[in-house]
Amino acid sequence: MERKLRFAVAGIGGMGKAHIEGIRRNALAELAAVFDINEEFVVKCAADCGLGKSYTDFDRMLAEEEIDVVIVCTPDQVHRDYTVRALRAGKHVLCEKPMAQTVEDCREMVRAADETEGKLMIGQVCRKAPGFLKAKELVDAGYIGELFFVESEYAHDYSRIPGSGGWQWRTDPVLLRHPVIGGGCHAIDLLRWIAGNPSEVFAYANHKMLPSWPVDDCTVAVMKFPHEVIGKVMCSIGCKRSYTMRTCLYGSKGTIICDNTSPEITVMREILGENGEYLTMDHEKIPVDINNHNVASEIEELIDCILHDKPVPTDGREGASTVAVGAAIVESAAKGDKVVIDYCF
Ligand SMILES: NC(=O)c1ccc[n+]([C@@H]2O[C@H](COP(=O)([O-])OP(=O)(O)OC[C@H]3O[C@@H](n4cnc5c(N)ncnc54)[C@H](O)[C@@H]3O)[C@@H](O)[C@H]2O)c1
Numbered sequence: 001m002e003r004k005l006r007f008a009v010a011g012i013g014g015m016g017k018a019h020i021e022g023i024r025r026n027a028l029a030e031l032a033a034v035f036d037i038n039e040e041f042v043v044k045c046a047a048d049c050g051l052g053k054s055y056t057d058f059d060r061m062l063a064e065e066e067i068d069v070v071i072v073c074t075p076d077q078v079h080r081d082y083t084v085r086a087l088r089a090g091k092h093v094l095c096e097k098p099m100a101q102t103v104e105d106c107r108e109m110v111r112a113a114d115e116t117e118g119k120l121m122i123g124q125v126c127r128k129a130p131g132f133l134k135a136k137e138l139v140d141a142g143y144i145g146e147l148f149f150v151e152s153e154y155a156h157d158y159s160r161i162p163g164s165g166g167w168q169w170r171t172d173p174v175l176l177r178h179p180v181i182g183g184g185c186h187a188i189d190l191l192r193w194i195a196g197n198p199s200e201v202f203a204y205a206n207h208k209m210l211p212s213w214p215v216d217d218c219t220v221a222v223m224k225f226p227h228e229v230i231g232k233v234m235c236s237i238g239c240k241r242s243y244t245m246r247t248c249l250y251g252s253k254g255t256i257i258c259d260n261t262s263p264e265i266t267v268m269r270e271i272l273g274e275n276g277e278y279l280t281m282d283h284e285k286i287p288v289d290i291n292n293h294n295v296a297s298e299i300e301e302l303i304d305c306i307l308h309d310k311p312v313p314t315d316g317r318e319g320a321s322t323v324a325v326g327a328a329i330v331e332s333a334a335k336g337d338k339v340v341i342d343y344c345f
Helices: 014-024 039-048 058-064 076-088 103-114 130-140 185-195 295-307 316-335
Strands: 005-010 029-035 069-072 092-096 120-123 147-155 200-206 218-224 230-236 247-251 254-258 264-272 278-287
Touching: 005 014, 005 058, 005 295, 014 029, 014 039, 014 069, 014 295, 029 039, 029 058, 058 076, 069 076, 069 295, 076 092, 076 103, 092 295, 103 120, 103 316, 120 295, 120 316, 130 185, 130 247, 130 254, 130 264, 147 185, 185 230, 185 247, 185 316, 200 316, 218 316
Parallel strands: 005 029, 005 069, 069 092, 092 120, 147 230
Antiparallel strands: 147 247, 200 218, 218 230, 247 254, 254 264, 264 278
């Protein structure tokens, strides 16, 4: 058997713990170290995981422990810093989405990956959600014909997300985090994965649901995708509904309606007769698992890429492209004009 890869997890809040569970379930991985700036959290986490030691100093952890891969699960605002430090220390990195808050930070991370031997994966986990995987497979197989319109929503009520130890990094007015880049990146990345890179965007935003938050809480963006496909992303972090990412993919022969929180996806297709005449509209319900934080699958893929020296599908340039679209949406809504998206990293 190939040797186990040794993982460190940086930031052991909700997602850090999910990644620790993903490592535990993988026969080719082992948890070597945990790091967090909250000493109480990290000491408890290390004890729970059977580790003799925990770290509140990232560089000390890199120096003292034998580590192959660092998983960065810290707040978005410090993804760049930890990712670059880990890559420059000779490690592979799985960085949670969004890759960073700005395109400039993404460029620095791409440069660090290019200049080192390290693999860089960005955790665009919607690409691992069973409903979206099925939808992508059907689109690629031509099941609904040629796409002409794609839309996806990131609908979440952030006022219900508990902070980490009372500190809400998602709302910090200094470490400004825009929900389109931080959360809407899921919907943006999903549409990019299915329909390609949009060239330009026009967006509107408002601030009616979470007035005490430092940024707009609802944004709608329309975009031009390749092959004359048009698309729409909606990101609301104050909506009164349960978290979901409703997504509709419209093709010349049918339509897929899917999300990451339902046990099935719906495919509607025209059924035609022998002479091409319209007979009926078929409604097919395809059962899928619900697994919208499938980080175990990301870890498995990264291990395969490392052990067999394969390119990482959601590498730094992919993560940066999603951030670039998000940044263009925010810019468009602020200036009230269309923005052409720059994919130069
Ligand atoms: N893939 C997904 O669907 C998904 C879902 C939720 C969050 N996320 C992403 O995962 C990351 C973590 O989110 P979370 O929900 O686990 O947050 P969280 O608030 O639950 O945990 C964050 C942890 O980071 C620690 N931390 C804060 N500042 C730090 C710093 N400067 N250095 C090191 N550690 C620091 C905190 O003490 C806390 O333990 C974020 O980037 C977020 O956008 C991804």
